[in-house]
Amino acid sequence: MDATPPPEPPDDPVTGHGFEEFVVATADRMMRTAVLLTGERHAAEDLVQATYAQVFSKWRRVRRADHPAAYTRTVLTRLFLAQQRRRRVDEVSWEGSADLAGSAQDPTLRLSLLEALATLPPADRTVLVLRYFHDVPVAEVARQLCLSEGACRTRASRALARLRLHFPDLAE
Secondary structure, three states, X not given: OOOOOOOOOXXXXXOXXXXXXXXXXXXXXXXXXXXXHHOOHHHHHHHHHHHHHHHHHOHHHHOOOOOHHHHXXXXXXXXXXXXHHHOOOOOOOOOOOOOOOOOOOOHHHHHHHHHHHHOOOHHHHHHHXXXXXXXXXXXXXXXXXOOOHHHHHHHHHHHHHHXXXXXXXHHO
């Protein structure tokens, strides 16, 4: 008898064979990350939507990956950095406040954090969000952002120093 595994079921073009479940399971976390990166909810929603669109187009390969959520987070951060390089000015947000998806204990701290992150260059902001919000190891952050580990540590250290200097309330 042959010990070959049975063939995988074909992808359903409508549901993507598990894609909808994956989105439901990861959407809150991706949205929080996007809000931290962009600083505003509407831009974050657009970023998350673009991320899932790109992941869906490669879903057959992504679903077999060891960590599909990590792959999706990498896509999200790279799309964010690419958008920042283009510096599109064609959209203007009319809402004055940014908010994180989900709840937080202290809304003033949350707004201060968003304000502080907005002062950083996009690459530094991305390093901090991945390192301290997602607790991604330095080596993985460096790989995702195409940096050396030393450059990643330096960016994180300098960005934290700038935040502490300009926002002493966040030093804790």
